[in-house]
Amino acid sequence: MSGRIASTAAEWAARLDAGPLDADASARLDAWVRADPRHQGALYRAQAAWLDLDRLASEHVAAERAALAAGREPEAAAPPVAAPTPPRARRARLPAGRLAAGLTAAAVLAGGGAWFLADRPPTYESQVGEMRRLVLADGSVLTLNTDSAVVVRMAKDRRRIALKRGEASFEVAHDASRPFLVTAGDLTVRAVGTAFDVRLRGGRVDVAVTEGVVELSNAGGRAGPPRRLAHGAAAEARDGVVAVSPMPRQVAEQRLAWRDGLLIFQGESLAAAAAEFQRYDGRKVVVVGDALAKRPVFGVFRTNNLDGFAEAAATLGARVEHRDGAVHLVQTTAP
Numbered sequence: 001m002s003g004r005i006a007s008t009a010a011e012w013a014a015r016l017d018a019g020p021l022d023a024d025a026s027a028r029l030d031a032w033v034r035a036d037p038r039h040q041g042a043l044y045r046a047q048a049a050w051l052d053l054d055r056l057a058s059e060h061v062a063a064e065r066a067a068l069a070a071g072r073e074p075e076a077a078a079p080p081v082a083a084p085t086p087p088r089a090r091r092a093r094l095p096a097g098r099l100a101a102g103l104t105a106a107a108v109l110a111g112g113g114a115w116f117l118a119d120r121p122p123t124y125e126s127q128v129g130e131m132r133r134l135v136l137a138d139g140s141v142l143t144l145n146t147d148s149a150v151v152v153r154m155a156k157d158r159r160r161i162a163l164k165r166g167e168a169s170f171e172v173a174h175d176a177s178r179p180f181l182v183t184a185g186d187l188t189v190r191a192v193g194t195a196f197d198v199r200l201r202g203g204r205v206d207v208a209v210t211e212g213v214v215e216l217s218n219a220g221g222r223a224g225p226p227r228r229l230a231h232g233a234a235a236e237a238r239d240g241v242v243a244v245s246p247m248p249r250q251v252a253e254q255r256l257a258w259r260d261g262l263l264i265f266q267g268e269s270l271a272a273a274a275a276e277f278q279r280y281d282g283r284k285v286v287v288v289g290d291a292l293a294k295r296p297v298f299g300v301f302r303t304n305n306l307d308g309f310a311e312a313a314a315t316l317g318a319r320v321e322h323r324d325g326a327v328h329l330v331q332t333t334a335p
Contacts, residue, residue: 005042009093010031013046041141041171041195102136125149126166129280129304139173140180145199145258146280146303167199169259171211186219187237191227197256205237208247218242258303266296270313273297274329280304289331292318
């Protein structure tokens, strides 16, 4: 990726952090992203680097305060391990030039623990309701969905990511000499330079490819030889069997809307929608009434707006009750 692209991406990342763009700026950003397939990835990296710079700064400040409180001299910053990203409202805003200058350092440091502690590969986690972007040492971008965890192992001949729980999206930096391997349950996804999403839930693994091609292999034994999955396709692996299906653009947008903090429902049952919302909120969602549970839901919701979702459910014939630390959607109309 050229320095000019990285610099422009850094400037856009800084502008996006400062607040919503006006119509003219939004149109210019859209035009820039569409002008070159490398631009979208560059913008992701710039935004992720911004988050990592904030996280590193927060960790360093905390370490300095702890050292001073103990009467010691603050130590030099070490390669980081997993830590929650500071809330957006608390992030200090840096001029675009400073952000651009720090891109390379942030990219190296964010994954540096994998090299610094070779015998203790770092685990990165997100909390319930948190989405977290990290730039790995090789320049790849890893985005964790709510309540997710990965273990990162970087070596000279390959890059290994183990998804322990939840969901993660990957934008892989091209390096033909070092395959990028993601394991989730019995399934292994192999890529060189591409973008894809992996979700682990119980004994099921879902994979969606949004750019390039990946290769799927399954240790369960019944999937046969490795299968290739190209852009615009999805796969479901369960009990050693891998099923591949096309993924239309509308389905892809719905499936990956979480990266923008959104949930999109296009006819899913209220019970299924409530279960999905529950992943992003510490409160349990209980749907009372079989007929209510089966009613279809249409709409776009913020992942952090469970109360708004509950209000929408009321229009389907539900009474909203908040008790025992849970949100109860109780059927009020006849089946």
